[in-house]
Amino acid sequence: MGSTAKATVTGFICRLCSEQKKVVTHLYTNRAKKLRLMEKIKLLPISVDKYDNLPKSICDQCVSRLEAQYDLLQKIRRSNTIHHSHRQYHSNGRCPIECPLHGLDDPPLSEVDAEESE
Template identity: 45%
Template sequence: MGSLDRAVLTGFICRLCSEMHRVVLHIYGHEGIRLNISEKINKYLSINVSPSDPLPKTICNNCLERLENQHRLVMRIEQAANLLKGH
């Protein structure tokens, strides 16, 4: 059996929507760290996640997609602001 850091976990509760999903991604696993999930949650949402809190450490694909869309929107807005400021 492989490492949980490299695996997609199944049958867990999403930290953001609190629904049970068959497929979730571990926020602090290899892929979650690569995608900066915890940093994006802490930056864009009105909640804070940390490895030591007692709440679920998984995120479902739907919430991950919404989080990534929010990240792309903020990046686009920041780029536009910099362009308009002449940077």
């Protein structure tokens, strides 16, 4: 029998942080599909192939970080869409009711009317 002191279990090495963990999510399981991990990993500057010789698991800490990054990216995309549509509503410099940002950080109408009369 050989020594197990230097043995490495590659199934429990995180693909993202390269740390050995006891609890991981394998990329080709139902849990990974439910979490849409492969879709979220595609946003990273790495490629994952089912048949490459690299780890196929992600630790829970990296799953959480990946979720946070994905959520932030989705929020930025929604915000960008809102800002672009916001600009389309402004032909006269005022924010109409139909605008998605109507009422956000706008001065009260009494202040706007006072400024216009000056």
